Amino acid sequence: xxxxxxxxxxxxxxxxxxxxxxxxxxxxxxxxxxxxxxxxxxxxxxxxxxxxxxxxxxxxxxxxxxxxxxxxxxxxxxxxxxxxxxxxxxxxxxxxxxxxxxxxxxxxxxxxxxxxxxxxxxxxxxxxxxxxxxxxxx
Ligand code: CA2
Numbered sequence: 285x286x287x288x289x290x291x292x293x294x295x296x297x298x299x300x301x302x303x304x305x306x307x308x309x310x311x312x313x314x315x316x317x318x319x320x321x322x323x324x325x326x327x328x329x330x331x332x333x334x335x336x337x338x339x340x341x342x343x344x345x346x347x348x349x350x351x352x353x354x355x356x357x358x359x360x361x362x363x364x365x366x367x368x369x370x371x372x373x374x375x376x377x378x379x380x381x382x383x384x385x386x387x388x389x390x391x392x393x394x395x396x397x398x399x400x401x402x403x404x405x406x407x408x409x410x411x412x413x414x415x416x417x418x419x420x421x422x
Contacts, residue, residue: 285324287420288345289315289413291331292338292357298382306382307409314410322417335359339369346373351420353413355380360395367396378416381406 291311299310315329328349330341338359345352346369354377359366370377377400384407385392398404403419405412 285351285421286326286328286345286349287351287353287417288328288330288341288349289318289353290338290341291329291355292359293333295355295357296331296333309410311410314413318413318417321414322421325417325421335363335365339365342366342369342373346370346375349375351375352377353380353416353420354378354397354401355382355413356397360385360397361391363396367400370397370400376402376420378402378419379404379406380412380416382409382412383407 295311298306299308299313311331315327319327328345332338332341338356342352342354352375356363356366356379360381379395379397379401385395386406395404405415408415
């Protein structure tokens with residue numbers, strides 16, 4: 285099973301800043317844990333701070349992989365274009381947020397992604413990525 289994990293802007297800072305909101309683990313370390321925990325999954329990981337690069341990656345994997353786990357970061361709340369890219373692809377996508385976007389500022393309650401995702405996991409920390417993987421492998 286081929287699963288793409290895609291992280292949006294500033295998520296390269298995980299483990300380095302704002303640990304009270306986003307925790308202390310870096311995503312690179314967490315990915316090692318995921319690979320151990322899900323040995324049958326063929327992972328690709330992509331992170332970018334650039335909206336168009338995230339769209340290119342969604343399109344690249346979106347017709348041949350089995351699923352996408354996407355944390356669009358701040359673009360969740362602003363990017364009609366990322367929402368359009370998700371509507372155009374053929375594979376299921378789970379939207380993941382480390383923090384609970386419904387318990388923070390009002391602007392974070394808007395997502396241009398959620399309606400096009402098969403599901404949304406928000407507020408469960410990095411565990412959310414694991415739960416999304418469990419959904420894909422059933
Ligand atoms: O909770 C999430 O996963 C978010 O997608 C994270 C975004 C935020 O804009 C969304 O509203 C919710 C921000 C990512 C920033 O990541 C950082 C990680 C460590 C240190 C600083 C920023």
